Amino acid sequence: MTPNHVKLNICGTDYYLTSTQSEEYFRTLAQRMERDINEYTSPRYGLSMSRATVLVALSYLDELEKAETTVENMRRQLKDYLEDAARAQLGLREAREEAARLKKENEELSRKLNLALQRLEKGKV
Numbered sequence: 001m002t003p004n005h006v007k008l009n010i011c012g013t014d015y016y017l018t019s020t021q022s023e024e025y026f027r028t029l030a031q032r033m034e035r036d037i038n039e040y041t042s043p044r045y046g047l048s049m050s051r052a053t054v055l056v057a058l059s060y061l062d063e064l065e066k067a068e069t070t071v072e073n074m075r076r077q078l079k080d081y082l083e084d085a086a087r088a089q090l091g092l093r094e095a096r097e098e099a100a101r102l103k104k105e106n107e108e109l110s111r112k113l114n115l116a117l118q119r120l121e122k123g124k125v
Contacts, residue, residue, distance in 0.1 A: 010034050011041075011049060 001020040008015045008030040017026060033056060039045070040052030047055070 011037050 003018045003020055004023050006017045006019065006023045006026045008017065008026055010030050011034055015030075019026070036056045036059070037049065037052045040047045040055055041049060045052070
């Protein structure tokens, strides 16, 4: 994949990136970052640009950590589900084998019963 060269302007400062991600992807990230920084530098919070940037970065790291924890939990659940499915598959295979064995045994017993009944009938006549 050809790398894209992207120029972004975040809060009045230009940044140049090279990545295989699309330019639109980075523009969306830059817009979000600028919006979040501007929120902290607004009169409501009144923080300096550097403090606002640190808080925004900390907020993003918090989101990342929570997302990674969620992904890890989902991986663990998926692994458990796959193990459960494998055990169920094995149980099903064993149950089918047992059913086939019992069917064969039943057929053999039925055959023996029929032979015994035939001999009994011959003996009565």
